[in-house]
Amino acid sequence: MATTVFIPTPLRPFTDQQATVQVAGSNVGEVLQNLVAVHPELKNHLYNAENKLRSFVNVYVNDEDIRYLKKEQTAVGAGDTVSIVPSVAGGSPSGDPAAPELNNDEVRRYSRHLIMPEVGVAGQRKLKQARVLCIGAGGLGSPASLYLAAAGVGTLGLIDFDAVDFSNLQRQVLFSTADVGRSKIKAAAERLRGLNPNLRIIEHETALTSANALDIFRDYDVILDGTDNFPTRYLTNDACVLLGKPNVYGSIFRFDGQVSIFATKGGPCYRCLYPEPPPPGLVPSCAEGGVLGVLPGVVGTIQATEAIKLILGAGDPLIGRLLLFDALDMTFRTLKLQRDPDCPVCGDHPTVTKLIDYEQFCGITPQVKAADAGAVSPDLEISVTDLKQRLDAGDIWLLDVREPREAEITKIEGSTLIPLGELPKRLDEIPTDRDVAVHCKSGVRSAKAVNLLREKGFTRVRNVRGGILEWNARLDPDQPTY
Numbered sequence: 377m378a379t380t381v382f383i384p385t386p387l388r389p390f391t392d393q394q395a396t397v398q399v400a401g402s403n404v405g406e407v408l409q410n411l412v413a414v415h416p417e418l419k420n421h422l423y424n425a426e427n428k429l430r431s432f433v434n435v436y437v438n439d440e441d442i443r444y445l446k447k448e449q450t451a452v453g454a455g456d457t458v459s460i461v462p463s464v465a466g467g468s469p470s471g472d473p474a475a476p477e478l479n480n481d482e483v484r485r486y487s488r489h490l491i492m493p494e495v496g497v498a499g500q501r502k503l504k505q506a507r508v509l510c511i512g513a514g515g516l517g518s519p520a521s522l523y524l525a526a527a528g529v530g531t532l533g534l535i536d537f538d539a540v541d542f543s544n545l546q547r548q549v550l551f552s553t554a555d556v557g558r559s560k561i562k563a564a565a566e567r568l569r570g571l572n573p574n575l576r577i578i579e580h581e582t583a584l585t586s587a588n589a590l591d592i593f594r595d596y597d598v599i600l601d602g603t604d605n606f607p608t609r610y611l612t613n614d615a616c617v618l619l620g621k622p623n624v625y626g627s628i629f630r631f632d633g634q635v636s637i638f639a640t641k642g643g644p645c646y647r648c649l650y651p652e653p654p655p656p657g658l659v660p661s662c663a664e665g666g667v668l669g670v671l672p673g674v675v676g677t678i679q680a681t682e683a684i685k686l687i688l689g690a691g692d693p694l695i696g697r698l699l700l701f702d703a704l705d706m707t708f709r710t711l712k713l714q715r716d717p718d719c720p721v722c723g724d725h726p727t728v729t730k731l732i733d734y735e736q737f738c739g740i741t742p743q744v745k746a747a748d749a750g751a752v753s754p755d756l757e758i759s760v761t762d763l764k765q766r767l768d769a770g771d772i773w774l775l776d777v778r779e780p781r782e783a784e785i786t787k788i789e790g791s792t793l794i795p796l797g798e799l800p801k802r803l804d805e806i807p808t809d810r811d812v813a814v815h816c817k818s819g820v821r822s823a824k825a826v827n828l829l830r831e832k833g834f835t836r837v838r839n840v841r842g843g844i845l846e847w848n849a850r851l852d853p854d855q856p857t858y
C-alpha cells in the first residue's frame with residue numbers, strides 16, 4: 377500500500393522536481409528507506425554517515441511530528457501522508473525575495489560560490505543580507521572575520537577595545553607588524569574593508585557589558601563568540617539565549633579547541649554544558665598558559681563555517697554537538713550535548729531572566745581583580761633597582777613564578793623557579809627567615825603570588841614592580857623580551 381510523501385522545495389532537485397512521491401512501506405522508516413532507494417541523491421540530505429535521520433530533518437505523519445509518535449517505527453497506511461520538513465535557520469533555501477541583489481562586481485567576486493548548488497545566487501544574496509557579530513578581534517575573531525568578509529557576509533560587526541600588541545601577531549592574522557600599538561578595531565576594520573569593500577563593517581570599540589550587550593546583539597542574526605574570559609563568555613551566552621540568537625562558540629587553549637552552536641531554539645546553551653564557571657585562577661588564560669599560534673586559525677575558521685551554514689540553512693549544524701579538536705593528536709571528536717531542562721537560563725523554569733553581574737558570577741571580587749591587574753599595595757612592591765642592590769648584597773631571596781619555558785628565554789641570575797600553579801604545594805621551599813622578592817614577566821602573576829603567600833602567613837614577601845621585562849629594560853638590555 378503506497379503512502380504519499382511530500383517533498384519540500386529544496387529537495388525537489390533530487391526527485392526529478394516531483395512535489396509528491398508514492399512510496400510503499402508499513403512504517404516511516406521503511407517509507408523513507410524506499411524513498412532513498414528510488415531517489416538515491418536524497419540519502420545524503422536525509423541521513424547522516426551513521427544512517428540516522430539528520431537532526432534538522434523533521435518528519436510528520438499527517439500533521440503529527442514523529443518524534444512524539446513512535447519515531448521511525450510510526451505505522452503508516454493507505455491515505456496517510458508523510459511530510460519531510462527540513463529546518464532552515466536562515467530562511468527558505470529557495471531564496472528570500474527581500475534579500476539584496478548582487479551587483480556585477482559581487483557576481484565576479486563570488487563566482488566560486490555561485491556555481492555551488494548549496495549556495496548559488498539565492499544563498500549569496502542571503503549572505504549579503506546577513507549580519508554577524510564577532511565578539512573579540514583576537515585569535516578567533518581574526519580568521520573568522522577574514523573568512524566571513526571574504527565570503528560576502530554583508531554586515532560584519534566587531535567588538536573589542538584593546539590595542540594591537542606585538543605578542544598578538546603570532547596568531548591574530550588580522551594585524552600586521554605596522555599595526556602594533558594601534559586600536560584593534562580600527563586596524564581590523566581597515567583590513568576587512570580592504571579585503572571586501574562591498575561590506576558594512578561596524579566598529580564597536582567598547583567592552584561588552586551587561587548594560588550594552590542586548591542593545592548591540594539585537595541588530596545581528598548570528599553571534600560568534602571569540603572571547604578569552606569567562607565573564608564575557610557567560611554574558612554572551614545569556615544574551616544570546618534571552619534574544620534567541622544563535623551563539624557560535626569557540627574556545628582554545630594550548631593545543632585544544634572546542635566549537636559548538638548554542639542558544640538555538642530547543643538546543644543547548646553554554647550553561648547546559650558548563651553550569652558553573654571555574655574558580656578564578658584555576659584555568660590559566662592563553663596569556664599565562666600559551667596557545668599554539670595556528671590553533672585559533674583552525675577553530676575560528678570552523679566557527680566561520682558554522683556561521684555561514686546557519687545563514688545558508690545548509691548541512692548539519694553543530695547544534696547539540698560539541699566538537700573537540702586536539703592538534704597534537706590531530707583528532708576531531710564530537711560529543712552529544714542536550715539542553716538541560718533545569719538550565720538556569722534556557723531551561724523550562726529559568727531563574728536568569730535578565731543579564732546579571734558576570735564578574736561576580738565568576739567569583740571575580742575586587743581583590744581578585746586588583747591582583748589580576750598586578751595590584752598589591754605600594755609598600756609591598758620593590759623596584760628592580762632596589763632589588764639589584766639587595767641581590768648584590770646577598771640579603772634577599774628571589775622567587776620566579778613564571779613557567780619553565782619562559783625561564784629558558786630569559787632569567788634573573790640567582791632566582792628560584794616555582795611556577796605560580798605549583799606554588800600552593802611548594803610553600804615549604806619559601807624561606808621565612810629573610811626577605812623574599814617575587815617576580816614574573818610583568819608583575820601580574822607575581823602579585824597573585826604575593827597575595828597568596830601573605831594569606832599563608834609569609835609576611836616578608838614583596839612584588840617586583842614590572843617583572844623581568846622591567847629588569848631587562850633597565851639593567852640588562854641585551855636580554856631578549858618576549
Ligand SMILES: [Zn+2]
Nearest residue numbers: 645648719722
Ligand atoms: Zn542552557
